[in-house]
Amino acid sequence: MGWFDRFTGGRKPPDPSDLWKKCPKCSEILLQKDLERNLFLCGKCDHHLRMPVWDRIALLTDDNSFLEIDQEMESVDALGFVDSAPYPERLQKAIQATDSFEAVTCGEAHLEGLPILLAVMNFEFMGGSMGSVVGEKVTRLIERGLEKRHPVICVSASGGARMQEGIFSLMQMAKTSAAIARLNAAAVPYISILTDPTTGGVSASFASLGDVNIAEPDALIGFAGPRVIEQTIRQKLPDGFQKSEFLLQHGMVDMVVHRRHLKTTLGRLLHLWA
Amino acid sequence: MTREFEFERPIVELEKRLKDLQALSEDGQIDLSREIQAIADKIALMKAEIFKSLEPWQYAQIARHIDRPSTLDYLKILCGDSFVELHGDRLFGDDAAMVAGFGRIGPHAVAVIGHQKGHDTDENLFRNFGMPHPEGYRKAMRVMRLAERFKKPIVIFIDTPGAFPGIGAEERGQSEAIARNLADMSRLGVPILCFVIGEGGSGGALAVGIGDRVFMLEYSIYSVISAEGCAAILWKDASRAKDAARALRLRATDLLEFGIIDQILPEPVGGAHRDPAATAATIRATILEHLAALLPLSADELLARRYAKFRAMGRYKVQDDAEIPA
Numbered sequence: 001m002g003w004f005d006r007f008t009g010g011r012k013p014p015d016p017s018d019l020w021k022k023c024p025k026c027s028e029i030l031l032q033k034d035l036e037r038n039l040f041l042c043g044k045c046d047h048h049l050r051m052p053v054w055d056r057i058a059l060l061t062d063d064n065s066f067l068e069i070d071q072e073m074e075s076v077d078a079l080g081f082v083d084s085a086p087y088p089e090r091l092q093k094a095i096q097a098t099d100s101f102e103a104v105t106c107g108e109a110h111l112e113g114l115p116i117l118l119a120v121m122n123f124e125f126m127g128g129s130m131g132s133v134v135g136e137k138v139t140r141l142i143e144r145g146l147e148k149r150h151p152v153i154c155v156s157a158s159g160g161a162r163m164q165e166g167i168f169s170l171m172q173m174a175k176t177s178a179a180i181a182r183l184n185a186a187a188v189p190y191i192s193i194l195t196d197p198t199t200g201g202v203s204a205s206f207a208s209l210g211d212v213n214i215a216e217p218d219a220l221i222g223f224a225g226p227r228v229i230e231q232t233i234r235q236k237l238p239d240g241f242q243k244s245e246f247l248l249q250h251g252m253v254d255m256v257v258h259r260r261h262l263k264t265t266l267g268r269l270l271h272l273w274a
Numbered sequence: 275m276t277r278e279f280e281f282e283r284p285i286v287e288l289e290k291r292l293k294d295l296q297a298l299s300e301d302g303q304i305d306l307s308r309e310i311q312a313i314a315d316k317i318a319l320m321k322a323e324i325f326k327s328l329e330p331w332q333y334a335q336i337a338r339h340i341d342r343p344s345t346l347d348y349l350k351i352l353c354g355d356s357f358v359e360l361h362g363d364r365l366f367g368d369d370a371a372m373v374a375g376f377g378r379i380g381p382h383a384v385a386v387i388g389h390q391k392g393h394d395t396d397e398n399l400f401r402n403f404g405m406p407h408p409e410g411y412r413k414a415m416r417v418m419r420l421a422e423r424f425k426k427p428i429v430i431f432i433d434t435p436g437a438f439p440g441i442g443a444e445e446r447g448q449s450e451a452i453a454r455n456l457a458d459m460s461r462l463g464v465p466i467l468c469f470v471i472g473e474g475g476s477g478g479a480l481a482v483g484i485g486d487r488v489f490m491l492e493y494s495i496y497s498v499i500s501a502e503g504c505a506a507i508l509w510k511d512a513s514r515a516k517d518a519a520r521a522l523r524l525r526a527t528d529l530l531e532f533g534i535i536d537q538i539l540p541e542p543v544g545g546a547h548r549d550p551a552a553t554a555a556t557i558r559a560t561i562l563e564h565l566a567a568l569l570p571l572s573a574d575e576l577l578a579r580r581y582a583k584f585r586a587m588g589r590y591k592v593q594d595d596a597e598i599p600a
C-alpha cells in the first residue's frame with residue numbers, strides 16, 4: 001500500500017465525538033464548526049485551543065501556496081520497543097487517528113508574498129513527540145532553507161523526545177540544532193513559534209533557537225514538565241509557571257502574539273529582514 | 275571499603291572466606307595454600323561470569339555507583355597539578371554540578387569540561403547530584419569558546435542523571451541553555467572528545483555531548499530518558515524500571531551497534547571504581563590516539579565531519595522502501 005492510498009489529504013468524516021469540545025480554560029462547550037470558523041479560539045474566553053495542522057498552515061500561508069514535502073517519510077521500530085503496546089501498533093493508531101504519517105508536516109509556501117519554509121507539529125500524533133522522522137524532516141526543511149536562502153518557520157507542539165525510539169530520538173536534538181547553527185552562520189532567518197505545549201527535547205532544541213521566538217498566549221512552554229518539577233522539589237508550582245507570559249517576563253521569548261495577529265507579525269518581521 | 279551490589283554478594287562471601295583462610299594460614303602451621311588458590315580461582319571465575327551476564331538494569335546501577343570515579347577523580351589522575359578550574363557563566367552564577375577548566379594531558383594543553391557528582395550525601399547536595407542548571411551549561415560553553423579562541427582541543431566527561439528540573443532552572447531558560455550548546459558546539463573549530471563515564475542522562479548529557487568522537491565506558495549508560503522516568507510514563511509504574519532499561523537499549527554495546535558512539539572503553543572487572551587508575555589510563559590512551567588523528571584537520575574539515583556525523587543519526591523509511599539505516 002503506497003502512501004497515497006493511506007493518506008486521504010483532506011479531513012476524515014467527523015465522528016460524533018468530534019462535533020464539540022470543552023474549553024480547557026472556562027469549560028464552555030464549543031461546537032467544532034464554530035471552532036473551525038474561529039481559529040480554534042474559545043468564543044467565550046478567547047483561550048487558544050490546539051489548532052489542527054492544516055488549519056495552522058491555512059492560517060500562516062498565502063492561499064494555495066503550501067506545497068508539502070517529505071510527506072511519505074515514516075517511522076520504523078529500530079529498537080523493537082514494547083511497553084504496554086508494541087511501538088508499530090501505536091504508530092498505526094496515530095496514523096489512522098491523524099491522517100498523517102508523523103508528528104510534523106513540512107512544506108514550501110508563501111507568507112505575505114515572501115517564500116518561506118514551514119514546519120507544523122501535530123500534538124495529536126503521539127504527543128507531538130520527536131523521533132527520527134520528525135528530526136529528519138525538520139533538518140531537511142532547514143537545509144532546504146539554507147540552500148534557497150528562504151526563511152524557515154517552525155511551529156512547535158510537542159511533549160519532547162519519543163521514548164520508543166530511545167537514543168535515536170535524543171540525537172534528533174543534536175541534528176536539528178546543528179542545522180540551525182548553519183542557518184545562523186549563513187544569516188538566513190529562522191523563527192520559532194511555540195504553541196501549547198512545547199516541552200522536553202523539542203523545547204531544548206529547535207524550538208528555543210529562533211532568531212525570534214514567538215509564543216501563543218497561555219501556552220505551556222518549558223524544559224521539564226510541571227509534574228516532574230513538583231515531584232523533584234516537592235512543592236506546588238506558582239500560578240502561571242511555564243506559561244507564555246512567564247517566558248516573556250524571563251526573557252525567553254520575544255513576544256506573545258494572539259493567533260489572529262500571528263501571520264501579520266511574521267510578515268512584518270520578514271519584510272524588515274528581506 | 276567499596277559498597278557492593280546485590281548481584282556481587284556471592285563474590286563478597288567468597289572474598290570473606292578467602293580472608294579468613296589467609297589469616298588462618300598466617301598464624302597457624304597448616305598449609306592452606308591450595309585451598310586459598312582454589313577459592314581465588316573461583317572468585318575470578320565467578321566475577322567474570324556475573325559481569326558477563328548482567329542485565330541492562332544492573333549496568334544502570336554500576337553507572338550510578340556512588341564510588342564510581344567522577345570527572346574530578348579522572349582529572350586528578352589525568353592532569354595532576356596542571357588542572358586550573360574556572361568558575362561562573364558571567365551571567366548568573368557558578369554551578370557546582372558542572373566543572374570546567376584547562377589542564378595538560380600528555381603533551382596537550384586541553385580544555386576539560388564535565389558533570390560532577392559527589393561520593394557522599396554532603397558532596398552530592400553541593401554538586402546537586404550532577405544535575406546542572408542553565409548556568410552550568412553556559413559556563414561549559416564559555417570555557418569551550420575560550421578553548422576555541424586559544425586553539426585548544428576539548429575533552430568532556432558526561433555523567434548526569436539529567437538537567438535539573440526546578441523553578442530556577444526554568445526561569446533562567448534550561449531549554450535555551452541546552453539548545454544553544456547543541457547548536458554552538460556543532461560550530462566550534464577545535465577537536466572535541468566526549469567520554470560518557472557514568473550516566474548519560476538525556477538532554478542534560480547531550481548538552482555537552484556534541485563531539486568529533488564520542489566514547490562510552492563499558493558500564494556507562496546513555497539514554498533519552500531514565501529507566502525510572504520511562505517506566506513511570508509508559509508503564510505508569512516506576513517499579514518497571516528493569517523492563518524500561520531493557521527496552522531503551524541504553525548500554526554501550528547498543529549505542530555502538532546503532533552508530534551513535536565511536537568506541538567502547540573496557541573497564542576493570544567489577545567496574546571502574548575497582549581500579550580508577552587503570553580506567554584513567556585507558557581514557558588517557560584514547561585521548562592521545564584520537565587527538566593525534568584530529569589535530570591535523572582544519573577547522574572547516576572538522577566542522578564538516580562533525581555535522582555529517584550527527585546528521586546521519588536516525589532510522590526511518592520513505593514510502594514502501596526499505597528502512598534507511600542512516
Ligand SMILES: [Zn+2]
Nearest residue numbers: 023026042045
Ligand atoms: Zn474558554
